[in-house]
Amino acid sequence: MTARIGIVTFPGSLDDRDAARAVRLAGAQAVPLWHGDADLHRVDAVVLPGGFSYGDYLRCGAIARFAPVMERVVSAARGGLPVLGICNGFQVLCESHLLPGALIRNAQRRFVCRDQWLRVDSVRTPWTSAYGAGAELRIPVKNGEGGYVADRRTLDALEAEGRVVFRYLRGNPNGSARDIAGVCNETGTVVGLMPHPEHAVDPLTGPSADGLGMFTSVLSHLVGVA
Amino acid sequence: MTTGTSASALDTVARATNTPDEPQPYAELGLRDDEYDRIRQILGRRPTAAELTMYSVMWSEHCSYKSSKVHLRQFGEKAPASDALLVGIGENAGVVDIGDGWAVTFKIESHNHPSYVEPYQGAATGVGGIVRDILAMGARPVAVLDPLRFGPADAADTRRVLPGVVAGVGGYGNCLGLPNVGGELVFDPSYAGNPLVNALCVGVLKADRIMLAHASGVGNKVILFGARTGRDGIGGVSVLASATFDDSGAPAKRPSVQVGDPFAEKVLIECCLELYDAGLVVGIQDLGGAGLSCATSELASAGEGGMVVDLDRVHLREPSMSAEEILASESQERMCAVVAPEHVAAFFAVCARWDVDARVIGEVTAVSPEEASRGGRLVVTWHGETIVDVPPRTVAHEGPVYQRPFARPADQDALVADDPARLPRPATGAEFRATLLALVASPNLCDKSWVTDQYDRYVQGNTALAQPENAGVIRVDEVSGLGVAVACDGNGRYCRLDPYAGAQLALAEAYRNVASTGARPVAITNCLNFGSPEDPGVMWQFERTVTGLADGCQALGTPVTGGNVSFYNSTGDTAILPTPVVGVLGVLPDVRRRTPMGFGGADGAALLLLGRTRPEFGGSEWAWTVHRHLGGRPPEVDLAAEAALAEVLVAASATGLLAAAHDLSDGGLAQVLVEACLRGEAGARITLPAGADPFVWLFAESAGRALVAVRPDDRAAMADLCGSHGVPWTDLGTVQASSTDLVIDAVLAVPLAELRAAWSGTLPALFEG
Amino acid sequence: MPRVVVDVMLKPEILDPQGQAILGALPRLGFDGVRAVRQGKRFELDVVDEMTEQTVRRIAETLLANPVIEEFTVHTG
Amino acid sequence: MPRVVVDVMLKPEILDPQGQAILGALPRLGFDGVRAVRQGKRFELDVVDEMTEQTVRRIAETLLANPVIEEFTVHTG
Ligand SMILES: Nc1ncnc2c1ncn2[C@@H]1O[C@H](COP(=O)(O)OP(=O)(O)O)[C@@H](O)[C@H]1O
């Protein structure tokens, strides 16, 4: 069986084709999902890609959250469907309350695009199982509103429960609380991160191939559960 | 008219015929007496207010090229024969065949004045505009570059303008999903009141699916789609409208600043590409300067010649707009398509899927042979009355043409005579060290990542090289690896000293940048930024520049595919430095073979300097940074040597001889060594040839040179290759990846950390906070 | 048609980089005497007569503000 | 310490993509009855007692608003 991984395109999604390429490189089938679809087309996992859905004019991800396809994604995610939100996708997941916290304007108030070092702090999610604990990755980050915030209780709980999945290393690009680059839900199946693993799948077009592991992780998870 | 008062009755064609002597504010609209007389002659009557609007905006310098046309002809006349050119000058952008059924289109444009008034929106809409040009050719936009020029880096106004411009370029391009892969950042006092914001866009399409701006096929529908039309950028035309609004006492607000909506443009791109794929479009034109006046007159005159347009069908943002305002509006994110009637429903369905507003506003009509000979027939109606009835060709293509007087500026001889040879030079090791650190930290040579880190260079997943590399390299075909390289360059100081040579140096530098990646340069675009064409000295600079560029392109075999002219750039009464910016496109059969600029992966490699070094300092970065001096002659141009160097770089890349390559330009060899060491963090040890003058070798800006790193085993083959192309080369030393210093024997040694601190500290210190 | 205004501000405990930047820039421009700045959003809605304040509040809390980081007030313009 | 509020809105004739995006989303969320939306900025300034309204206006026009495309109002919070 080839795993079917759905990639949602919202109006203004930009990295949907890159995410599909990453999924294919990992050996899975990329299934395009349209924001207006009220159907997930039997996919085994979903990627919410980067971009500027609806221009991100109000708040990043605020309008995309209400797309018809998101209703399905939210209920399937609550039922255990693995979901990965990258950048704008992470923002959509926070706005949808599938993940705690929010992403605000970068501390330096500028968009930042750079090759960023990350540490994998949790390998217990379906999206990170292929990495060694504490693995260091070099992956592009590119965002204007990537500062992760949550109240102290939430942050403490995330740390205590091992739900900080990625942390920025050697410099925090956007002022995120506690250098948090990515988090997951209680069960670990829903992961959101600001950096872009889909842009680090081939050293020809990215700083490394370190991002591919997220897509191979979910593939082996799906094969494992099938 | 919205006032409804009898005093401002609709100025129909019938009314214009009956009131031949009614005074018209043509001068306020920028038309000269003789131009107005010509319009009357063309029409055989006075123009209506709406017609006057169309002629005045289309006959403006910006749209008609009236001062530049006589010179720009050289680009066509001297164009080298090229099988690769599928579409040349005259369309929205040129199209180049890159093989395997793929084609690439690219063009550069300026948005200088709007960016001074409103830096963020001016720059943003500049990007938006050039992207629509590329989209109109049928291509998917795949990359942007942004050559930028500002006043002194430490000037207060630069602190206002630069961050806004950069945020605007990034804000729009990032939201569109276009990787920014290169550009320029130059500071000079002449740009203080007049920054240059140029933007270049590259698009990719299948060679057999080029779209053109023509309204063919009688009965076909004219569809305006995208954003609604508002009172954006209608500047001068407000005199017309205010004359009518005055009666009712309702002053209309007329912003000349346009606000961009990149999200609207992003969906417009996807919508257009889907329309092209489905074969639903006969002809298409973007709306930019002069809005609907431009789109309708150009579409009509390039097609059947006939068109009727009903302005009441235009979807307005502000219902109270007058017909003249609608015709002149420069609202962004709009396109105009010609569609066969049987495809209109499908066209609307695609637009609906992308939530793009679309309206049929007119139809292609037949013209009689007699009408055709007069330039076709474009009829525009408003509230059921005919307000425009003109031959569209006379609007779009038969504007005035000036032979502006030109003369070598009076100060030119003195400037050239003021040779930098008289300037004091570094002599001791300590002085060399200080000079090197001062240069790498100077605003023109320092690290640009404070700017370029605000641009997404990864989106679309096809970026094989991006800034700070020699050129941007974009993969076109994922299977074969076929791709293109693009670089843009200009040097206003060289052009000030000798505009003919300066233009060729700009061309040569971009050409060399492209070749350094391993790509074969095939075609160019250009943006000519100059002062006032009414100044004979500026016109002389312009004429010399165009001639130099046309001759240079002929010599290098790279045709000009299109470009843009921006006049009236000055700070107070002083014109900017004459600034042609040249964009060169090259083809790389397999982007996996691209040559990087950094020494990072080149441990132990031998360093060879290709080309000839001469004591050339006129217009150099050293003379400017250290002595605030501009004078003498720019570096000598030898295009045959440039071509030979490029041959070597391309051949060496194709055969895998090069571990790294970096072309020399501003700042000379010293700068290139610093950049290549810091890129990837590797030291190097350099030994200059015996008897060499270290100052000349390190800081001269002789053209036609590149530094290459070759693995020891490949050194002999590289030397042979150079020999067979007649390219002189010099052994300079080796890359030492584990070393943390740049050492130039008997001259200086500087730790990389110190170089990096100097090089990368400048822009943050100036613009942070 | 009635106009209602929804003001949305970051919660006091959330860092406001834009407000901080303005606060930092003021003395450089010669303006002293400002002790704190916060930047938020203002939405002006033209609504039909029948619209209740309760509906406006629902619009604000579902769309205009993110309750995790922001708080809002509704008033008539 | 007194609080002053500066509201900054795009001039009415300037395109407001943000307001348009919200207006487009509302019906999809089941909210009818909103006819127009404009999005602007709200600045809350804590100032010293001596600060005059005139100074606040100068701050607004130099830093908080871009007079080319925006207009502002000053009031006490
Ligand atoms: N405004 C800009 N936008 C994007 N890239 C830029 C910009 N300014 C400079 N760069 C990039 O920085 C690098 C160094 O610039 P420059 O020294 O002008 O290069 P070169 O001398 O090789 O033409 C190049 O890769 C160039 O494309």
Ligand SMILES: [Mg+2]
């Ligand atoms: Mg350059």
